[in-house]
Amino acid sequence: MRDRAKDFFTAFKSGQVSRRELMLGAGKLGLTAASANFLLNAAATRAIAADFDWKKFSGKKLHLLLNKHPYADAMIADLPNFKTLTGLDVTYDIFPEDVYFDKVTAALSSKSSQYDAFMTGAYMTWTYGPAGWVEDLNPWIKDPSKTNPAYNWDDVLPGLRASTAWNGVPGGALGSPDAKQWCIPWGFELNSITYNRKMYDKAGVKPANNLPELIDTAAKLTKDLGGPYGIGVRGSRSWATIHPGFLSGYSNYGQRDFTIDGGKLQAAMNTKESKDFHKMWVKMIQESGPKNWSTYTWYQVGTDLGAGASATIFDADILGYFMDGGDNKEAGNLGFHAFAANPAAKAPTPNVWIWSLAMNSFGAQKDAAWYFMQWASSTEHDMFGARKMDFVNPVRASVWKDDEFRQRIAKSYAGYLEQFDASSPGSKIYFTPQPLFFDVTTQWAETLQKMVAKQVPVDEALDQLAASIDRQLKDAGLG
Amino acid sequence: MEHTSGLERALRGVALALIVVFFLFPILWIFLMSFQTNEEILRIPPSPFFTPTLGNYAALISGKLTTVSGTLDIAFMRNLWNSVLLSTASVAIALVLGVPAAYAFARFKFRLGEDIAFTLLSFRFAPPLLVLLPLSLYFQQLGLTDTYAGLIWVYQLIALPLILWIVRGYFEDISPDIEHAYRVAGHSWWSTFTRIAVPLAGPGIAAAGLLAFIFCWNNFVFALILASADKQPVTVGALAFVTASGIQYGQIAAAIVLSVTPTLALALYAQRYLVEGLSLGAVKG
Numbered sequence: 001m002r003d004r005a006k007d008f009f010t011a012f013k014s015g016q017v018s019r020r021e022l023m024l025g026a027g028k029l030g031l032t033a034a035s036a037n038f039l040l041n042a043a044a045t046r047a048i049a050a051d052f053d054w055k056k057f058s059g060k061k062l063h064l065l066l067n068k069h070p071y072a073d074a075m076i077a078d079l080p081n082f083k084t085l086t087g088l089d090v091t092y093d094i095f096p097e098d099v100y101f102d103k104v105t106a107a108l109s110s111k112s113s114q115y116d117a118f119m120t121g122a123y124m125t126w127t128y129g130p131a132g133w134v135e136d137l138n139p140w141i142k143d144p145s146k147t148n149p150a151y152n153w154d155d156v157l158p159g160l161r162a163s164t165a166w167n168g169v170p171g172g173a174l175g176s177p178d179a180k181q182w183c184i185p186w187g188f189e190l191n192s193i194t195y196n197r198k199m200y201d202k203a204g205v206k207p208a209n210n211l212p213e214l215i216d217t218a219a220k221l222t223k224d225l226g227g228p229y230g231i232g233v234r235g236s237r238s239w240a241t242i243h244p245g246f247l248s249g250y251s252n253y254g255q256r257d258f259t260i261d262g263g264k265l266q267a268a269m270n271t272k273e274s275k276d277f278h279k280m281w282v283k284m285i286q287e288s289g290p291k292n293w294s295t296y297t298w299y300q301v302g303t304d305l306g307a308g309a310s311a312t313i314f315d316a317d318i319l320g321y322f323m324d325g326g327d328n329k330e331a332g333n334l335g336f337h338a339f340a341a342n343p344a345a346k347a348p349t350p351n352v353w354i355w356s357l358a359m360n361s362f363g364a365q366k367d368a369a370w371y372f373m374q375w376a377s378s379t380e381h382d383m384f385g386a387r388k389m390d391f392v393n394p395v396r397a398s399v400w401k402d403d404e405f406r407q408r409i410a411k412s413y414a415g416y417l418e419q420f421d422a423s424s425p426g427s428k429i430y431f432t433p434q435p436l437f438f439d440v441t442t443q444w445a446e447t448l449q450k451m452v453a454k455q456v457p458v459d460e461a462l463d464q465l466a467a468s469i470d471r472q473l474k475d476a477g478l479g
Numbered sequence: 480m481e482h483t484s485g486l487e488r489a490l491r492g493v494a495l496a497l498i499v500v501f502f503l504f505p506i507l508w509i510f511l512m513s514f515q516t517n518e519e520i521l522r523i524p525p526s527p528f529f530t531p532t533l534g535n536y537a538a539l540i541s542g543k544l545t546t547v548s549g550t551l552d553i554a555f556m557r558n559l560w561n562s563v564l565l566s567t568a569s570v571a572i573a574l575v576l577g578v579p580a581a582y583a584f585a586r587f588k589f590r591l592g593e594d595i596a597f598t599l600l601s602f603r604f605a606p607p608l609l610v611l612l613p614l615s616l617y618f619q620q621l622g623l624t625d626t627y628a629g630l631i632w633v634y635q636l637i638a639l640p641l642i643l644w645i646v647r648g649y650f651e652d653i654s655p656d657i658e659h660a661y662r663v664a665g666h667s668w669w670s671t672f673t674r675i676a677v678p679l680a681g682p683g684i685a686a687a688g689l690l691a692f693i694f695c696w697n698n699f700v701f702a703l704i705l706a707s708a709d710k711q712p713v714t715v716g717a718l719a720f721v722t723a724s725g726i727q728y729g730q731i732a733a734a735i736v737l738s739v740t741p742t743l744a745l746a747l748y749a750q751r752y753l754v755e756g757l758s759l760g761a762v763k764g
Contacts, residue, residue, distance in 0.1 A: 069723050093708040096718035106704045110615040114624070114707075227523065299726055306725065307521035322724040327518050390724065 194320025
C-alpha cells in the first residue's frame with residue numbers, strides 16, 4: 001500500500017478530513033471506489049492489530065467454502081486487509097446457493113480436509129454438530145491466547161449467540177449452559193412485512209398489525225389493484241416454506257412444533273390453536289396469494305415484490321431490503337413494518353435465519369482457521385460490511401448503534417430501522433432443535449400444500465401430520 | 480380432388496408452423512431475453528418490444544458484472560472453458576477406448592464377453608450421488624480430488640457405456656462379408672478395422688460421440704462434488720446468477736445462449752456424418 005494513501009485514510013479515521021475530502025483525495029491519488037473502500041477499512045484493520053499476535057500463522061494458507069451471497073461479497077472485498085494483518089493467504093471456493101449445501105454435505109461427510117472454514121445456517125449444524133463434522137467453538141472463543149482481547153463476543157446479539165448453540169440433546173434448549181457453540185453468527189434475517197407504499201396508497205390501506213387484519217388488507221389489495229396480488233409467502237415443498245413468515249406467525253400465537261415430555265418429543269401441530277392459525281394462513285393464501293404458490297421460494301416471493309407483481313410479503317426483512325434497491329422496478333417504493341400476527345401478542349416473535357461461520361472438524365489448521373473466523377465476525381469487519389456493502393443485517397449490537405450505518409439505512413430504506421428495532425428483541429430460532437428437522441419441516445410444507453389445494457380439510461390434515469411425525473420420532477428413538 | 484389437396488397442403492402448413500412455433504418459442508424467448516435488462520424482462524405484461532442491450536454478454540465475457548451495489552466477479556467464461564475441456568477430452572478418450580471395444584463385442588465371442596458389456600452398461604443404472612460419495616473418499620486417497628484428470632475419468636461413467644453400446648449395434652449391422660473380403664485380399668486385422676469397419680460405422684460413431692458429448696456437457700453433479708469452484712462446468716456456473724439479492728434473468732439467458740452454442744455447432748457439423756448412408760448397397764445380393 002502506498003504511504004500517501006495510507007496516511008490519508010488514517011487521517012479520515014481520526015476525523016481530520018471529511019468523507020467528501022477523502023473521496024476527492026482518493027480520486028486524485030488514482031484510487032477507484034472499490035480500492036478506496038478497501039483502504040478505508042485498512043485503517044480500521046490496523047487499529048485491531050494492537051495487543052494480539054495476528055502474525056502467528058503468517059505464511060500459512062487457508063481454504064474456505066462460501067455461498068454466493070452479499071455477505072460473502074463484503075468479506076471478499078475486505079479480504080486483502082485480513083491477509084495484510086495476518087500474513088495468512090486465503091483462497092476460497094464460492095458456490096451458488098442452490099447447490100451450496102450439497103457441496104458442504106459432500107465435503108464434510110467424506111471427511112475432507114480441503115476446507116478450513118465454511119458458511120452454514122444454524123439448522124444445518126443440528127446435523128453437522130452431533131455427527132462430529134464441525135467443532136464446538138467455545139474452546140477458541142474463551143481462550144485469550146487464541147482470541148483477540150478486543151473481539152467482544154458479548155457484543156453479538158444474545159438471541160443469535162443462543163440460536164447457534166445447542167447441547168446436542170434432541171429438544172434441548174438453544175443456548176443452554178451446556179450448549180456447544182457450533183457456529184459463529186455472521187449476518188442474519190428476521191421476518192416481517194415489506195409492502196409496496198405506492199400500491200398501499202392507491203388502495204387506501206395501511207400495513208396490517210396482525211394476521212386477521214393482514215387477511216383483510218391482502219384481499220382488498222388483490223381486489224382493488226387489478227393485477228398485483230395481495231400477499232407473497234413461500235409455498236414450495238421444502239423446509240424453507242415453514243421457517244420464514246409462517247413460523248414467525250405461528251410462534252406469535254404461542255404455538256410450538258413439539259412438546260417435550262420426559263425427554264421425549266411429541267408433535268404439537270394439531271392443537272386447537274394451531275389448527276385455527278393454519279386455517280387463517282390457508283385462507284390468506286387462497287384468497288390473496290400468488291396463483292402458483294406451491295412453487296414459491298425466496299426467489300419468486302422477492303422477484304414478484306421487486307417487479308410490482310405483489311403488494312406485500314411476509315418474509316425476510318433483507319429480502320425486502322434487496323428488492324428496494326438494485327435495478328428492481330419497485331426500488332425505492334417499498335416500506336417495512338414489524339409484524340405481530342396474534343392480536344393479543346405484545347410484540348413480534350420473528351423466527352430467524354442466521355448465516356454463520358463454522359469450522360471443519362477434519363481441517364488440519366484449526367487455530368489459523370479461527371483467526372479468519374474471528375476477524376470475519378469482528379466489529380471492524382461487521383462495521384465495514386454494514387456501512388459500505390450489503391452486509392445487512394449485521395449481528396453486532398455496536399454496529400446497530402453506529403450513526404453512519406443507521407443514516408445510510410434510514411436514508412434509503414423507509415421504516416427499515418423502526419421495523420428492525422421493534423422486531424429484534426423477540427427474534428430467535430423458534431424451532432425445537434432435533435435431528436429430523438428437515439424431514440419434519442418438509443412434510444409440514446407438503447401438508448400446507450394439500451390444505452391450500454383443498455385436498456384435505458385443515459383439522460384432518462394436521463392430525464395426520466402429527467401422527468406421521470410421531471411415528472417417525474418413535475422410529476428414530478426420539479418420541 | 481385438387482381442392483382437397485390444396486386445403487390439405489394449407490392445413491399441413493399451418494400444423495407445421497404451429498409445431499415449429501411451439502418448440503422454438505422458448506428458445507426464441509430466451510434469445511430475446513439475453514438482449515434485455517432485468518427490468519425489461521420482468522415487465523407486466525411481458526412484451527416482445529424492447530431496446531436491445533449487449534450488456535449481458537459484455538458482463539459474461541469480461542467477467543465483471545456492474546450492479547448498483549458494486550462490481551461482481553463472474554467466472555462464466557472459465558466455466559464454459561471447463562465444459563469444453565471436460566466434455567471434449569472425455570468423449571475423445573471414450574471413443575479411443577469404446578470403439579475398439581464395441582468392435583470386439585460385436586465381432587468376437589469370448590468368455591464373459593456379455594457379462595463385461597453388461598457391467599459397463601450397469602454404470603448407467605446407479606444414481607450418480609450413490610456412486611459419488613464413496614468415490615470422493617477414494618479420490619482423496621489417490622490425490623485425484625479437484626483435478627481435471629480425475630473428472631475426465633469419472634466422466635467415462637457417462638460417455639463410455641453410451642459409445643460402446645451404440646457403436647456395437649452399428650458394427651453388428653454391418654455385414655462381416657465386406658471385412659472378410661478385405662482380409663482375403665491379404666490385409667491385417669487392424670487395417671480391416673481401421674479402413675473398413677470404422678468408416679462403415681462412421682455415422683454410428685458420430686451419433687454416439689455427439690450423444691455422449693451432450694450428456695457430458697449437461698452433467699451437473701460430478702464436478703460439483705469432486706472439484707473446487709474453478710473447475711465447475713457451465714451447468715453449475717449458470718446458477719451463480721441466482722443470488723439472494725435477486726435473479727439476473729438477462730445474464731442467465733445470455734449464459735444459456737453461449738452454452739448452447741458449442742453443442743449446436745457440433746451437432747450441425749456432425750449432421751452430415753449422421754445422414755451419410757455409407758453402408759447402403761455395399762454388399763450385393
